[in-house]
Amino acid sequence: MAIDPQPEAVTAEGPGADFPSAPAGVSAEGHGPWYLAFKRFTRNRVAVAFLGLFILIVVFVLAAPLWADHVAHTGPNKTHTLEKLHVGDEVREVVTPEGRPIGPQWFEADGKFFLGADSRLGRDEMVRLMYGGRTSLLVGIGSALITTAMAILLGLLSGYFRGWVDTVIARTLDVLWSLPVFLVGLALGVALAVGGLKIGPLEIAGGSLWIPVIVISVFTVPYIARPIRGEVLALSEKEFVEAAIAQGAGPLRVMFSEILPNLASTVIVFFTLTIANNMLFEAGLSFLGAGVQPPNSSWGTMISIGEELLTTQPLLAIIPGVMILLTVLSLNIVGDGLRDALDPRSKIRLEAHAGMVEPKGSSV
């Protein structure tokens, strides 16, 4: 995960540019900002197309049990090393005595081994791809949820209270930011995958999916919390905040009823991009054996298994790789589209993966 700590230069814009411009043909009058954003988003054909692709991917992985039960008639972790496949009059070995897994059968065997077998264990690659996608998306979305929730909380506290609260939180985030995230994630992932995690009453078994989810979400918090903090710093000086305070609203009320709604667009954009980012993180960790633990599959572990057979069965590594590529790409493009739609001033420039950048000079 390459992270560019240098904030991008923000082009100076005149005060006139501060007004969200309504898309051509849509009257800004009488419509809420969300409606306008929706309109703007739907005009972005590329983003809509990739949103469609992402939905397709989600449907694809959700259909895993259907495919497993009704087409492939096997589970994701079921081994078929010694089984033979009857295709017409031909008998094919799922794994040859030399340990070569069968290649894609497409519909020749009624959908069994559609993409071939995954390794010498003879598991159905298609079923594993679908279940692995569930895992990958689950880890991506789950950790993005946790990351975002923690980031909002820390960003609000730090940006609103300032003073020593800000110092403690911001410096802690700086420390977290300065760690070589992937290496620490790898070390933690390996250690926790073996021993599990025990904090007070909280107990997580070694092979649990929660381990990669927690490791990933903790390490990605700074990338969202810092920009949010910046925005809260700016927002808390706005007149409507002063007005709320003047009306006697306490800090909690100001933070959650006044400031938080104004962060919504930023949070939505960040959330989308963080899913993509975290999926890549998960794939990397799993590839190196520190993420999702066998026998469960994720796209990262599937690439790792496929890598060993790269010269004879390259598809085994390429297919999950392409799935990751498509998912991350679609999330990134949708995220960009959302940013353009929700925040036409584009104060926050971010590209998942390439770096999440704190806005600079965000005096609104």
Added chain:
Amino acid sequence: MKKLYLIATVIGLAALSSVALVACGGSDNSSSSGSSGNSGDGKEGGILNATYASFPDYMDPALSYTAEGWTAMGEVYIPLLTYKHAEGAEGSIVEPGLAKEMPKISNGGKTYTLFLRPGLKYSDGTPVKASDVPYSIKRMIALSSGGSPFYYKIVGAEKYAETKKGDIPGIKTNDKTGEVSFTLEKPSGTFTNELALMFAAPVPTGTPIEDESANPPPGTGPYTITKSQPGKGWEYARNPYWAKDNSKAMPDYPTGIIDGAKITVIRNPQSQVNDIEQGKYDWMQNPPPADRYTEVKEKYEGSQFKVQSTISTYYFWMNTTKPPFNDVKVRQAVNYAVDPAALERIYSGQIKGTHQILPPGMPGYEKFDLYPHSMAKAKEMLKEANPSDLDITVWTDTESPNNEAGEYYEGVLKEMGFNTKLKIINADNYFTVIGNQTTPDLDTGWSDWFEDYPHPNDFFQPLLSGESILPTNNGNFANIDEPALNKEIADLGEEQLGPEQESAYSALDKKYMELAPWAPYGTRTLSTFVSSDINLENIIYNPTFFEYLTSFEFNE
């Protein structure tokens, strides 16, 4: 990412304290080149340009405990006794090395007396003295070598290991006559094998008592290591004192055909295979990666590639002290469920299925299979046994395909009706983790064992005797402790191996398999892969020392 099986296996097992592993070898045709190591049809001389996938654990005869190290130094450091330069069963015969003849055993099997051959010299010209023998053994013990427990049976050696001071009273020498005598605590049937290990090979008195991997001490063999760069490679040249002195003193020991060798460490086995195919290198010590194995075998078998069997057993252990595996019925059921034929495929054909403790090639091996594969029978037996606890944790390491073997095994247990959890531990510390009795949930898991020397005791004593159950660095993963069988192992261990003892070991194999502390599934095969410039026929693959450097020869 791909590492070598043997490396990790060997390092892992070497962590076991008492009597650990190594070795491989043994082959079906034992008579091919005989023990002379003389040249075949090829030409004399030449420098062998070879590659290893990793630098040996140590380039010091006292410390090395891996296949790589033993192959690398086998023709540099000759012990008092040595293995016949031959393959298979013939290669398991212990012969005199630096000693004139086999030891005279007296004092009820407790005293071994040998005489050094006169006129021997190290590669730096220093004459070999009888007193170098106790010095070398003391040096090895003082360095806490993984091999030192083999020699604790010498009177006073274990005490020396604690104090590291004074002498070992059980070793007496006379520099004038070259006499060396060892007195043991009790009779031993394996001591000649242990004297033939490189741990006991003499080095000059005064060799620093530290790891000399970067500057290997002078040896007595036909080749000497002229340069060693840990992590990168090393070089051999002929021992300048071999032709003049040692070869005359040891006329039966092969002199070697090539003039020297240069070894380069290439960590990527894929590129090693390419380099051999293109003739950039002449020999790769490690097997080709699983993905290329079949291709290489199909293309080059017979001309440049040869499958070599090893004396090893791959198995799943079951902890006999805890439910559900404290019930022999459950363990037998698992034996019915595990199918060696499936595991042969998981290992890409690089194991041969067996279902017993002793592997082929080991004296005492007699083929049997008490548990022909039947999942139906396994399920039925498990139902009958009706264990109180069905939640188990299955352990394996990250080394492919051991991890896949573990996944397969977990699937089998799940199918039988267990609730399983799989733990895959990094291969570098797998054996440390499962050898520690405080590790929770040690129910069942994967392991393997390669012989240290071709003696069946090396499979029973360290792996199945109750005496070998230790709180840490445990080697008896099944924790099986049968007093009657413990005694049988101990008694047999004191006797010299003969036909009677071999059949006793074979019976012991069966008795243990009836108790089913393990579900064994195969014995490993390795391979020799050389370029077209090398005469494959002439290479001798010994069960303990693998490819002998003296047997390499360039084609005309």
